[in-house]
Amino acid sequence: MTQPPDPVELTRRLIRCRSVTPEEGGALDLLQQVLEPLGFVCHRLVFSEDGTPNVDNLYARLGTGSPHLCFAGHTDVVPPGNPDDWRVDPFGGEVVDDAVIGRGAVDMKGAVACFVAAASRLAAGRGGEPGGSVSLLITGDEEGPSINGTRKVLDWMRERGEVPDYCLVGEPSSGTDLCDTIKIGRRGSMNFELTVHGTQGHSAYPQHADNPVHRLVRGLHRLTGDRLDEGSEHFEPSTLQVTSVDVGNPATNVIPAQATARFNVRFNDLHDSTAVERWVRERVEPDAPRFDLAVRVSGESFLCTPGPLSDALSAAVEEKLGRTPILGTGGGTSDGRFIKDLCPVAELGLKNALAHQVDERAPLRDLRDLTDVYEVALKRLLAC
Known part of the structure; x- marks a missing residue:
């Protein structure tokens, strides 16, 4: 089996893809190139609607059994603004002061890379099957009108019977410390x-x-x-x-x-x-x-009652980082508002303070720690 990717290097490669909404920018191509050799079955889903741009999305699944955990995320990013305001090229994926700098490092190419690395490690440890199923729903329309992205991928999943038992969204949920907050709802x-x-x-x-x-x-x-x-x-x-x-x-x-x-x-x-x-x-x-x-x-506002998903995430944070996360509902909207109609959903990702800002960056330590947390949570949810 292909070696699991390094989350730091994969984050850097994703940042180099200029995927400003609604452009795919090569980010989904890159993920597909990484995932297929790991055993994931990939589907590229392009949706359109009158008056809105076409959007490229990716659905990838490893395994066919239950339970089934889906990771939802996006590779589209907001524009960087004036590149001259940045210390480095916003699409260079450079490492400065032990952090990856670039548009999307936090929101949310970093978390996508961490989850791919975690799922790959788990599969490698079990000879190619993670136990149960792991899938990724990656859209290019989260930062835009959110019309031709997650909502339509979810419709496609329902039609095919691809209904997960749980969904983890990799939005930057953390505040002061990595993984100090798990979001179980949104206003x-x-x-x-x-x-x-x-x-x-x-x-x-x-x-x-x-x-x-x-x-x-x-x-x-x-x-x-x-x-x-x-x-x-x-x-x-x-x-x-x-x-x-x-x-x-x-x-x-x-x-x-x-x-x-x-x-x-x-x-x-x-x-x-x-x-x-x-x-x-x-x-x-x-x-x-x-x-x-x-x-x-x-x-609309929504709340997913605390249960197996939030319990597994909390236990993973406690095991790997030694802190007890709070269950929160703050912040803006996310694609969780669509997913909650399909299955229980929770959000856990990097620190949100620098999302969408100049010199957006993710510390190398945070990327590696988040990968460890995701891996432990996967083991707990899939009973590996």
Whole structure:
């Protein structure tokens, strides 16, 4: 059997693939070249939809038995910004000060490399079969619109009966210390565009106009002053953040006809998106008899009850790193919001502080330690 890859070297090679969403950039080609000699059966899945770019995805499986653990991740990355702001080439995969620097080192090519290395070690130790099954669902659409990636791969998996017992997502879940947090859920996310209508007029004669800016400000004051909740057992309180207020009025003596605000709500498991929208409308209506509200739901909140998956991950962290991770639900959305409808899901990966930043980097020690944690968790889940 082919030797298991080194997680550091594989991370460096993946970073050198310029896979800025939605470009594949050679990253999936590289993973397929690594996985097939290890015994994985690989499927390349290209999906498209009107008005969105085609996206290349990879599904690879080793073994046919149960239990079946699927690792979900992505090789697409956000743009690096100005390369001159980086200490080194953001796509060079260079090692500086005992860390791999490059776009995607943390989010999340490093974790992909760690899991491939861990699964390969386990298979090598058992003569090519890991016990049960191990698969990887790797998309090129996580940092983009998330239309032609994980969701459609999951549909393809259901149709083929490729339903795992557990799914581990390699998003950077760690805070201060590696593996200090295992995410077992995520808050929901909604984006609102609120347009309040008034009556245009001269600012010297406000009695003949209806100023929508004043109405909008009062509505926003109520939205930002009232709390959705005080939090729940596994979630922090829901939040609302105003991200933009626009009037588009170049004149200083004209009361505008309309004013618009945009805001984002991150909500916990005490609500669904329908309830949140109702809550917003109830706080706008008293001061704005005429308004339009555009709503886009990025994902509903979800919680996977602690069980075998989170237990195995926690035990692996304790064994290899000597710390007890917390079970958290913070941060933004992830593809876990799609996977939780198929099987229990948890997230465990590198430290998130430098994700998407200039000089994004993963310490060599963290890459090797995360590989060890993944390997122990696999042994526990697959009863090897």
